Amino acid sequence: MLYAQGIGPIRGRVARRIMRHIANRVDLITVRDRGSLGELESLGITRPAIECTADPVLAIHPVDKEAGRAIFKKYHAEGACPVVGISVRDWQGCHHFKEELAKASDAIVREMGARVVFLPMQYPEDVRAAQSIAALTEEKCTVLEDEYTTSEFLSLVGNMDLMLGIRLHALIFAGVMGVPMIGISYDPKIDRFLSSIGEQPVGDLESLTADVLLAEIRRKWNDKVTFKKRNGALLSELREKAARNAELALALAEKK
Numbered sequence: 001m002l003y004a005q006g007i008g009p010i011r012g013r014v015a016r017r018i019m020r021h022i023a024n025r026v027d028l029i030t031v032r033d034r035g036s037l038g039e040l041e042s043l044g045i046t047r048p049a050i051e052c053t054a055d056p057v058l059a060i061h062p063v064d065k066e067a068g069r070a071i072f073k074k075y076h077a078e079g080a081c082p083v084v085g086i087s088v089r090d091w092q093g094c095h096h097f098k099e100e101l102a103k104a105s106d107a108i109v110r111e112m113g114a115r116v117v118f119l120p121m122q123y124p125e126d127v128r129a130a131q132s133i134a135a136l137t138e139e140k141c142t143v144l145e146d147e148y149t150t151s152e153f154l155s156l157v158g159n160m161d162l163m164l165g166i167r168l169h170a171l172i173f174a175g176v177m178g179v180p181m182i183g184i185s186y187d188p189k190i191d192r193f194l195s196s197i198g199e200q201p202v203g204d205l206e207s208l209t210a211d212v213l214l215a216e217i218r219r220k221w222n223d224k225v226t227f228k229k230r231n232g233a234l235l236s237e238l239r240e241k242a243a244r245n246a247e248l249a250l251a252l253a254e255k256k
Contacts, residue, residue: 001252002029004056004245006189008039020044028252030245032056033192051248055193057172058235059242060154068155072117077142081115084108084217085160085179087170088118090129091186094205098129101164102136103210104217109139112221116141119156121167123147162220164213166205168193175235180220180227184208197234 002023010016023029023040024047031037032055040050072078086101105116118130118141130143148156154173157163163174163181168189174181175197183194185201194201202216203209220227 001249002026002031003249004030004032004053004242005036006032006055006192007036009188010039010043016043023048028248030248033189033196035188035192035195051244052241053244053248054196054238054241055168055172056242056245057169058176058238059246060150060176062158062177063151063154065155065158067152068157068159071144071146071148071152071156072159075117075142075144077115077117079115081113082161083115083117083159084112085117085119085157085163085165085170085174086130086133087121087126087163087165087167088129088133089122089126089166089186090132091166091205097166097184097205097208098133099136100208100210100213102133104164104213105133105137105141106139107210107214108217109141114161117156117160118143119153119170120144120147121153121170126167161224162217164217166190175231175238178228178232180224180231182213182216182220184213196238197231199231 010019020043023045026048029048029050030053032053034052037052069078108114108116120126120130127145134141134143154177157173157179158177160179163170163179165171165181166184166186171181171183171193183190183201185191185204191201202213
């Protein structure tokens with residue numbers, strides 16, 4: 001079984017031929033989005049049953065927020081201020097988006113009176129990426145510099161009022177914890193996940209501008225309750241689809 005895969009883009013004749021050869025010899029494939037399903041269809045994968053489910057992480061249940069509050073306290077980032085989380089990564093030497101995120105971070109602090117917290121999804125690479133953006137800011141922001149468990153990540157995100165994410169799983173964790181999100185694209189998997197909950201990326205790493213990002217931040221900020229309810233309903237459906245991966249895997253194992 002190929003379990004809840006995100007497929008593509010697969011480029012090159014050799015790579016596509018190898019993928020077609022392997023995939024047509026498994027018993028079952030589940031994919032996490034419709035874009036991946038389309039990629040398999042374009043490859044000519046015909047033999048196994050294929051079902052579009054959802055990312056397995058969406059089956060995780062929300063966690064208590066206390067662990068996240070304790071981490072904020074360690075970084076002197078606790079208090080009554082609302083929190084905007086930002087999850088970043090380095091990508092192919094791109095620097096433009098860092099300048100724009102630094103401008104947006106300053107505006108968030110000045111206009112909204114919010115605290116900006118950078119959350120490293122991959123350690124230590126994302127810490128370095130966040131530090132390089134923080135170095136460009138004029139207003140104070142917080143960079144979390146430790147390595148965290150999945151439960152701690154969820155708890156941290158749960159303490160945020162808005163999540164800006166380049167990392168896919170920062171956005172998924174926001175969905176699990178009921179936090180409004182804004183996605184920045186660098187890979188089709190970001191676009192595909194956002195599409196599944198009726199969202200679109202605010203831009204990609206090359207085209208992102210602070211002005212466009214801030215316009216979307218203000219829109220989400222001023223109507224957080226509406227976005228939380230809408231995303232919650234769609235994510236509830238995706239949670240059931242995510243659990244379907246395990247059900248299918250168990251059924252397949254019983255047949256063997």
